[in-house]
Amino acid sequence: MTEIDFRTAICQALDEELAHDESVVFFGEDVAVAGGVFATTGGLVEKHGSDRVFDTPISELALAGAAYGSAIGGLRPVIEIMFGDFLPLTMDSLVNQAAKYWYLSNEQASVPLVVRSAIGGGGRFGAIHSQVPISWFQGVPGLKIVCPATPADAKGLLKAAIRDDNPVLFFEHKRLYALSGEVNGDVGTIGEAAVVREGADVTLVSAMRTLHECLGAAETLAGEGVDCEVIDLRTLRPLDGATILRSVAKTNRLVVVEEGPRTGGWAGEVLAIVAEEGLGDIDAILRLTTPDHPIPYSPPLEDAFIPGAEAIAEAVRAL
Amino acid sequence: MTEPTTVARDQPGTPEEAEHFLELYRRMRFIRRFEDEVQSLFQQGLVHGTTHLCSGQEAGPVGVCSALGDEDRVAGTYRGHGHALALGVEPEGLLAELLGRSNGVCAGRAGSMNVIDLEHRLVGCYGIVGGSIAAATGVALALKRRGGVAVAFFGDGATNQGYFHECLNLAKVHELPVVYVCENNRYGEFTPFEQVTAGEIADRPRTLGLPTVTIDGNDVWTVSATAAEVVERARAGGGPQFVESLTYRYVGHSRSDPGKYRKPGELDEWKARDPLLVARAGLAERYGTTTEALDAVDAEVEEQLSATVEAAKAGPFPDPEAPVTEFKG
Numbered sequence: 001m002t003e004i005d006f007r008t009a010i011c012q013a014l015d016e017e018l019a020h021d022e023s024v025v026f027f028g029e030d031v032a033v034a035g036g037v038f039a040t041t042g043g044l045v046e047k048h049g050s051d052r053v054f055d056t057p058i059s060e061l062a063l064a065g066a067a068y069g070s071a072i073g074g075l076r077p078v079i080e081i082m083f084g085d086f087l088p089l090t091m092d093s094l095v096n097q098a099a100k101y102w103y104l105s106n107e108q109a110s111v112p113l114v115v116r117s118a119i120g121g122g123g124r125f126g127a128i129h130s131q132v133p134i135s136w137f138q139g140v141p142g143l144k145i146v147c148p149a150t151p152a153d154a155k156g157l158l159k160a161a162i163r164d165d166n167p168v169l170f171f172e173h174k175r176l177y178a179l180s181g182e183v184n185g186d187v188g189t190i191g192e193a194a195v196v197r198e199g200a201d202v203t204l205v206s207a208m209r210t211l212h213e214c215l216g217a218a219e220t221l222a223g224e225g226v227d228c229e230v231i232d233l234r235t236l237r238p239l240d241g242a243t244i245l246r247s248v249a250k251t252n253r254l255v256v257v258e259e260g261p262r263t264g265g266w267a268g269e270v271l272a273i274v275a276e277e278g279l280g281d282i283d284a285i286l287r288l289t290t291p292d293h294p295i296p297y298s299p300p301l302e303d304a305f306i307p308g309a310e311a312i313a314e315a316v317r318a319l
Numbered sequence: 320m321t322e323p324t325t326v327a328r329d330q331p332g333t334p335e336e337a338e339h340f341l342e343l344y345r346r347m348r349f350i351r352r353f354e355d356e357v358q359s360l361f362q363q364g365l366v367h368g369t370t371h372l373c374s375g376q377e378a379g380p381v382g383v384c385s386a387l388g389d390e391d392r393v394a395g396t397y398r399g400h401g402h403a404l405a406l407g408v409e410p411e412g413l414l415a416e417l418l419g420r421s422n423g424v425c426a427g428r429a430g431s432m433n434v435i436d437l438e439h440r441l442v443g444c445y446g447i448v449g450g451s452i453a454a455a456t457g458v459a460l461a462l463k464r465r466g467g468v469a470v471a472f473f474g475d476g477a478t479n480q481g482y483f484h485e486c487l488n489l490a491k492v493h494e495l496p497v498v499y500v501c502e503n504n505r506y507g508e509f510t511p512f513e514q515v516t517a518g519e520i521a522d523r524p525r526t527l528g529l530p531t532v533t534i535d536g537n538d539v540w541t542v543s544a545t546a547a548e549v550v551e552r553a554r555a556g557g558g559p560q561f562v563e564s565l566t567y568r569y570v571g572h573s574r575s576d577p578g579k580y581r582k583p584g585e586l587d588e589w590k591a592r593d594p595l596l597v598a599r600a601g602l603a604e605r606y607g608t609t610t611e612a613l614d615a616v617d618a619e620v621e622e623q624l625s626a627t628v629e630a631a632k633a634g635p636f637p638d639p640e641a642p643v644t645e646f647k648g
Contacts, residue, residue, distance in 0.1 A: 051464070054493075056489060057489055057492065059485035059486075059488065059489060061453065061481045061482050061485045061486075062453065062456065062482070062485035062486045062488070063489075064453075065452075065453025065454065065456055065457055065482060065485075066453070066456055066457040066460050066486075066489060067457065068453065068454065068457050069442070069453060069454045069455060069456055069457015069458040069459070069460065069461070070457040070460040071461075072437075072442050072454070072458060072461075073442075073457060073458040073459075073460065073461025073469070074461045074465065075460065075461045075464075077460075092447055092450065092453075092482075093453055096446075096447055096450070097443070097450065097453075097454065100433075101435070101443075102644075102646070102647050103428060103645075104428050104429045104433050104435060105425055105428075105429070105435040105443075106425045106426040106428050107644070108425075108435060108436075108437045109437055110646075110647035141645055142645060142646070144646070164648070165646075165647040165648045166646045166648070238645075238646075
């Protein structure tokens with residue numbers, strides 16, 4: 001096991017999958033020669049050639065259309081949509097076409113494509129370069145949504161996404177790119193949550209950057225005699241309800257922490273699963289999300305906007 | 320409007336050519352009668368939702384698809400029955416799909432606007448205007464590596480979509496093997512295209528460096544000769560090609576549209592240049608095909624169509640209890 005940062009894990013996954021399968025191609029804006037605006041894809045074009053790794057015009061409609069079309073033409077495309085905020089421009093190809101192809105074609109073919117996109121707040125990028133766009137896609141049958149919190153999952157789950165026969169949205173939180181951690185070469189499993197800290201008193205469920213805020217809160221609360229179990233969802237569609245229900249059966253208390261708007265978010269979906277299937281196990285449930293207004297720019301406003309470790313700890317104390 | 324190109328008729332054809340074009344006439348005739356049947360079945364409540372018929376536009380799909388090989392792929396539109404039939408999609412499967420039956424080409428899951436038949440080279444029909452442009456552009460990216468040409472059919476309305484501009488640019492930058500066929504039938508839904516389209520459609524691809532031709536889309540000789548030329552050019556590495564095929568639809572945009580927006584006399588003018596009439600006259604003129612031979616084809620089409628309708632209607636509806644898998648694998 002070696003320790004690398006999140007962005008290097010992304011690059012390694014792409015590099016290994018490009019080497020593993022000739023049908024894998026990777027394209028996007030400034031991803032080849034420039035190596036990506038978040039420095040995630042340097043060196044890939046030099047190693048794998050400009051037929052398989054290339055820069056595109058700033059044309060997200062065409063980018064997503066090319067990914068969808070090339071996938072039904074026999075390739076396994078990976079595209080980068082630089083900021084998740086640009087994903088509305090891709091929605092026809094992803095939502096209307098790629099996600100429905102397997103079903104509508106009566107299973108003649110599926111659409112094996114991956115959309116990588118950098119998302120999330122905390123970078124002072126303002127309302128339209130900081131969003132978590134997951135809820136826009138959460139209700140789309142046929143799409144998988146992967147959201148790693150660690151370098152190990154960034155690598156393992158990106159490899160799994162590229163090998164998956166279905167369209168996968170692969171989200172990379174901008175504030176995690178510099179995070180270091182141990183990574184092996186394994187292909188991950190999409191659709192499995194992980195219990196990353198075991199505990200008996202309360203279950204904290206989260207994903208991506210706020211997972212680390214939950215771990216911080218758990219550490220604080222441990223000093224106060226509260227034993228938190230922390231679950232990293234890792235995939236938001238399909239959602240691993242079984243792992244959540246098992247944990248809640250033990251702790252009877254649940255706090256879901258989502259960086260994303262409260263209304264229509266995945267935290268509500270987690271609560272719905274628990275309400276439907278684990279009601280008898282529940283003494284208290286709560287979700288912490290971002291408020292239902294656009295992400296502010298000013299540092300004190302943005303810092304207050306995203307649930308942090310202290311806010312999470314406070315919420316658990318108040319349960 | 321650019322003056323359309325038409326292939327000259329002054330050269331006598333070979334017997335092989337006569338046979339070939341008689342077959343193209345048969346396909347056009349079948350599509351016309353298929354669409355009539357769809358309309359009738361819709362009125363009987365057997366075809367559901369809506370329909371978008373291509374009556375009057377048959378020479379485009381038939382002419383273009385006659386130039387394609389096994390390795391080529393096509394993206395059609397929601398007005399796609401002609402695209403599918405011209406590619407060889409089984410008529411029973413197509414009609415059963417419209418009837419929502421389990422013997423449909425997509426087992427009744429897709430319906431008229433979203434037909435997919437990969438075995439017959441149809442990657443999809445697209446209910447989003449311009450969707451076929453995106454699909455074919457992407458398919459061409461794959462075909463560039465393994466051989467083959469992708470064809471996008473779309474209407475004049477699609478030339479005002481973002482997909483049109485973004486994808487043509489991307490295709491040219493990467494010199495993709497794709498042929499864009501704009502079936503300009505003069506109306507985007509209910510609105511005359513010239514009211515909502517700045518300049519000439521054909522000037523747009525020309526500006527991007529795509530070889531572009533505007534043709535008489537009701538003359539199957541012109542369409543097939545043009546298609547043969549541009550498909551081979553794309554196949555040989557000549558990059559994306561653009562064909563504006565001028566045509567006209569005889570029916571409304573969809574089932575709810577009586578076509579009141581048509582200019583007086585316009586429908587009659589186009590019917591005088593009906594692709595089937597043009598084909599019959601051309602066959603007689605070029606190859607001496609007799610009226611009896613043409614009528615015999617029409618009679619065969621009627622027989623084939625009756626059998627198609629009976630077989631399609633005989634299929635059961637799909638079982639709502641049958642399991643569905645959200646994902647492959």
